[in-house]
Amino acid sequence: MNLEEIFKKECLDEINQLGENQEINHLTHNWMKQVNQLKYSYHFEWQGRPIIQYPQDIVATQELIWNVKPDLIIETGIAHGGSLILSASMLALLDMYDAIHLGVMFDPKISSRKVLGIDIDIRPHNRAAIEKHPLSSRIEMLEGSSIDDSIIKEVYKIASGFERVMVFLDSNHTHDHVLAELEAYAPLTTKGSYCVVFDTIIEQMPKEIFTNRPWGPGNNPKTALLEYLKSRPDFEIDKDISNKLLISMSPDGFLLKKEG
Template sequence: MSDFQLEVQQRVAANGRDPALLEAGLAFLLTSAEHRYSYNFAWLGRPIIQYPQDIVAMQELIWNVRPDLVIEMGIAHGGSLMLSASMLALLDYTDAIESRQMLDPSKPKRRVLAVDIDIRAHNRAAIEAHPLANRIDMIEGSSIAPDVIAQVHEAAQGYRNVLVCLDSNHTHDHVMAELEAYAPLVTPGSYCVAFDTVIEDMPAGSFPDRPWDIGNNPKTAVREFVNKHPEFEIDFSVDHKLLISVAPEGYLKRVR
């Protein structure tokens, strides 16, 4: 580890020991959420509906983990798919340079597989027209339906390094079912990221038109899941680095 990397590690650890700093980060998130802050950003032309901090975190994870396949639950406008696909394209490019082989953009090695219960026609059209579309496969259906789970598992066969993101229905039961279905596909050293765990930290009733709330959300599911599955651990270093995140305690690393 370089001196700079060690300094970063020490600073991040110090962040986690500073209650005032942690509280300030959460205060910003709660206040900015009232103004739909996460809806202001795009990745390569597609709305991503994420906080910039989590966008940077996913960039770091994908670059460091170097997955062959990213599986995403939830599509919306497709911005997160473009983030994953663009990072996978960079990984393919760097592999080609290191191996001194020609890169054929028409035959991408790394891919994104995405599931959504309702892929709106205009979003599907925009995603399919995007320059990165040949890296993306989409499945329409409930992420916890047995046939969809079977399709995803079949599609994941043959990939050596898999990263999973969960960002669809945010109720406890739904996320728990997704974790049980898809976390086993995550390879050791990689991550399963459960977004919107921050619902547990927001004021009760923050989502009056949604079924999730305090006590019924991704964070409650994550906590139950890691208690049952010691092969996964919450990577608190990501939380302490970001300070502002919709996924506190949601970055789950497979350690064995």
């Protein structure tokens, strides 16, 4: 093995140890339980837009996009638009990479790569902020329920023109809604790419945190994910990501579509 391979093997061994260390995992869980009471994930931005994610998940997202190199990212749930901007910025970097290393013509305003965002209610001030962002040309938004038949058909129509697709699910967090999203959009994930189910952490949090929400322990993205996987052997949970992050809104939410 060369030095790079040795380094990566050491990292993987350490990541496995982190995942197996119950004391560390207990400390991590207690920390997240405390900070979530003060909406810790709401306090970060990406290029000027609130992203409502943990920094660790942001790093994981950029790693996935860089490694998979998708040309379409489908996101359910837009909120303030920070996640759309993160995805768009990574696609812009991929275009620049192609221009430098593959000799492909690079025009920052024209790209075959796209982010498609879906939300049942795109608030006017958020839409305006996203549309005036320098990366807005890479973003398309659909307003409507992500599980409405007309929206699903439109997404499939748009996705038909792309070769490598990644999916992020982060809208209504109830079991039934997320399961319906998985059934609708996970099949669009191309082999070797990911369908990421956000906010699986809800299953591990105290139910009193969600007294004003229709979701909570026993009824959330994690329960939907586990139900979906029962009939989809083509997907598997990438445990290495959760073990590496430890602090994450989406433990076990990184679903890899197998190559075989």
